[in-house]
Amino acid sequence: MCTFASKFEFLLKLVLHIMLLDHKTEQIRLTLTNNINKKKMEKFKQFLKKISPITDSEFVDTIFYFTEQNLKKGDFFVKQDKVCRNIAFILKGTLRVYYINEKAEEITSCFCTENNLTTSYKSFILQQPSNIILQAIEDTQLLVINYENLQKLYARSAVWQTIGRSVAEREYIVMEQYASVLNNETAKEKYLRLLKEQPNVLQKASVEDIASYLGVTRRTLSRIRQEISK
Amino acid sequence: MCTFASKFEFLLKLVLHIMLLDHKTEQIRLTLTNNINKKKMEKFKQFLKKISPITDSEFVDTIFYFTEQNLKKGDFFVKQDKVCRNIAFILKGTLRVYYINEKAEEITSCFCTENNLTTSYKSFILQQPSNIILQAIEDTQLLVINYENLQKLYARSAVWQTIGRSVAEREYIVMEQYASVLNNETAKEKYLRLLKEQPNVLQKASVEDIASYLGVTRRTLSRIRQEISK
DNA sequence: TACAAAAAAGGTCAATTGTCCTCGAATGAT
């Protein structure tokens, strides 16, 4: 894919990188780097700062490895049996995470929403084919980094090593929480939790998707909604 | 707890450590270190080698941080709401992992068996009170390392950093697998899996424990056994 | 605006599971 456009993009990035090394003001860097606007970067920076302290300078030096990606409703971020090469921060939008079981049913395991990371984590860390599918259920904006670039960040930055380890630990804890929910909560309780924690998802996802997320049929979800409306 | 016994133990370990630095033969080291016999250490070494390549010399230099712990049937390895200070390799025996839900029921989430690691992982990595309980359901032998010593190993050994990261990734994947089982398998399928993968557990655990592991009542487990016996 | 197609709601019956119970076998202490 060595088109004129990609060559141009490469040269532009090179020039920008040199400019970064020249210590231009942050304002200029943020405006030019990867065409990601300042507001979006600020959002991501605030997210990272919650995970691990990162200075503005460190952030600017590393944001360069990220690119923006836009998905239309229905587009896939990760396809089944493909190696997941990317991890992304959701600037805006919603992704549904699901897999196909032996009965050829789509089972939704979670909905990823704005201001969170998203990836097929197992596939990403092992660089093996993914058993889960990530699909946008509305138009979605992502900040994306690929596997190689993340390894480069780990290699050149202690801050990113910390972020990487913290993300791994967080993913473990999220998964434990998910397993706990599966064990303890009834479909009705899960529905009420969704209503409280991710009310937008109920607007955007189909009844089919929500029912499979709750682990029940559409009929039972209909009954749950009937009960709650009383 | 600065008793005579603990002071003696400390001095003994110091002497042994100096001997280790003197490069005595492995045979002598293994015989003396922490009174852990060679057969048990060999078992642990084989386990570690499956995770990450470790030389005999590296292993002997680090085994020193481990101690042996014996649990009687019914003893607790991790109590509820206590910070889990240890991670352990199971030389022999079985532990039941469970928690108490809002209805004051004991819900079993897994059984830890010989040749595996065991800990309340979330509590251990965050050093926060544990929401799960680990209890021996038969007499059990463990090789134990505490949080501080593991941090020391991380600090002084690249091999152990790798092992630590690998263990974290494995724990994530195990948890994902567990969540997948909760989502996909019926109680009967889970029972058959237990029968295949951990048949000893069915002998050692109570009907109550197995039923809560399967996510059903005793009555349903009874029906499952009835069906299978046909 | 109207109409077709898709999606959600809800009726009905069968199958599954939980609750509550009894009975027989296994276990542990005297």
Next chain:
DNA sequence: ATCATTCGAGGACAATTGACCTTTTTTGTA
């Protein structure tokens, strides 16, 4: 060895859920 207590098996009925279906509502397009 005996007796009391615990533990597991299983019967009966009620409650829940799924399968299959029709009806109602929403959505997209001409």
